[in-house]
Amino acid sequence: MTLTQTPARLARARELADEMIAFRRDLHRHPELSFQEVRTGERVAAHLRALGYSVRHPVARTGVVADLHRGSGPTVAVRADMDALPILEETGLEFASQNAGVMHACGHDAHTAMLMGAARLLAESDFAGTVRLIAQPAEEGPGDDPEGYSGGYRMVEAGALEGVHAALALHVQPFLPVGRIDVQAGPRMASADSFRLVVRGVSAHGAQPQHGVDALLAAAAIVMAAQGIVARNLSPLEAGVVTFGAIQGGTKENIIADEVVLRGTVRALSAPVRERLLTRLRTVVSATAEAYGASAELSFEPGYPVTENHPGATRVLQNTVRSLLGEDALAYPEPTLGAEDFSFMLQRVPGAYAMLGAAPEGEVIGVHHPRFRLSEQALPIGAAYLAQGALDLLAAVRTAEL
Numbered sequence: 001m002t003l004t005q006t007p008a009r010l011a012r013a014r015e016l017a018d019e020m021i022a023f024r025r026d027l028h029r030h031p032e033l034s035f036q037e038v039r040t041g042e043r044v045a046a047h048l049r050a051l052g053y054s055v056r057h058p059v060a061r062t063g064v065v066a067d068l069h070r071g072s073g074p075t076v077a078v079r080a081d082m083d084a085l086p087i088l089e090e091t092g093l094e095f096a097s098q099n100a101g102v103m104h105a106c107g108h109d110a111h112t113a114m115l116m117g118a119a120r121l122l123a124e125s126d127f128a129g130t131v132r133l134i135a136q137p138a139e140e141g142p143g144d145d146p147e148g149y150s151g152g153y154r155m156v157e158a159g160a161l162e163g164v165h166a167a168l169a170l171h172v173q174p175f176l177p178v179g180r181i182d183v184q185a186g187p188r189m190a191s192a193d194s195f196r197l198v199v200r201g202v203s204a205h206g207a208q209p210q211h212g213v214d215a216l217l218a219a220a221a222i223v224m225a226a227q228g229i230v231a232r233n234l235s236p237l238e239a240g241v242v243t244f245g246a247i248q249g250g251t252k253e254n255i256i257a258d259e260v261v262l263r264g265t266v267r268a269l270s271a272p273v274r275e276r277l278l279t280r281l282r283t284v285v286s287a288t289a290e291a292y293g294a295s296a297e298l299s300f301e302p303g304y305p306v307t308e309n310h311p312g313a314t315r316v317l318q319n320t321v322r323s324l325l326g327e328d329a330l331a332y333p334e335p336t337l338g339a340e341d342f343s344f345m346l347q348r349v350p351g352a353y354a355m356l357g358a359a360p361e362g363e364v365i366g367v368h369h370p371r372f373r374l375s376e377q378a379l380p381i382g383a384a385y386l387a388q389g390a391l392d393l394l395a396a397v398r399t400a401e402l
């Protein structure tokens with residue numbers, strides 16, 4: 001079978017639904033954490049070899065890069081993430097996780113299954129050029145990476161985008177109905193920088209605070225002062241967040257704490273705002289600690305950049321949605337301050353990141369929750385979008401539209 005028309009590609013994807021669902025459910029039963037996707041990577045590599053792809057595995061420890069060549073022409077990459085989360089599943093599904101404390105609570109099992117469906121659709125299609133499929137580890141975080149980098153960064157570093165002219169990816173969205181796709185130009189998801197702050201003082205008896213330096217009081221003052229960073233350093237029309245999510249300090253109710261450790265996150269929807277927030281946080285931490293006679297050590301982990309969709313690639317992929325599902329299928333929600341490491345790939349090549357409607361019947365719960373569910377009816381739609389989107393981007397690069 002050779003697929004040449006967009007409607008035929010969607011119909012064929014629906015014929016492959018059972019295959020994709022079975023693949024997804026197998027991954028859901030056997031979830032693996034960041035940079036531990038050994039079984040998942042092996043399954044993906046075997047599937048793609050059987051379809052005739054030229055496969056490199058492992059890449060960046062557990063990832064897969066697979067090329068399908070159809071003569072001379074440009075190269076377009078299609079990426080999906082494979083890792084799960086350290087969550088104890090509570091869905092009650094018959095294919096629930098068999099790996100206690102680990103769950104596909106963000107839909108990466110579905111992303112990988114759709115990539116496998118798209119792989120078959122592309123293998124059955126005529127085109128000129130190369131399609132590269134990237135099954136990426138560790139989107140959820142760095143795992144045990146010694147330098148704190150995630151899978152998107154490591155895949156780029158390992159050469160996954162060498163020779164690539166454009167790229168696309170998607171994420172299931174449980175709050176968007178099946179049959180709708182959100183793909184818009186510009187910033188769509190935030191940069192994310194995690195920080196660790198250690199405030200140090202001098203211990204003393206709780207009844208004699210004058211003999212010590214209260215690290216707990218200094219830490220509390222820093223938390224309060226930091227709330228003014230967004231409120232008074234950003235325009236009301238700019239988006240940013242400075243959140244303290246954890247604080248540990250002190251040992252006993254009558255001892256002045258000599259050390260407090262705080263952790264948090266900084267989010268922004270543009271690179272200038274990101275840098276402004278990080279700079280102001282450093283200043284506020286240092287000045288406030290000094291004002292209380294304490295010292296402070298602020299360190300940042302390697303973060304994700306803003307996920308920003310290329311205007312030209314977005315225009316092409318919006319037309320892909322129209323050709324598959326019609327004008328009404330396009331959705332236009334606001335950007336989110338969630339983060340995504342496909343952003344590292346979008347820094348290198350034109351591309352776009354889409355949200356795929358996957359709202360289940362009944363209770364709708366967001367990602368990263370022990371009862372997260374999605375509608376498997378979204379799988380053939382996502383596979384058809386990835387395959388057709390790759391072909392449309394190939395055509396756009398070839399005709400210099402991108």
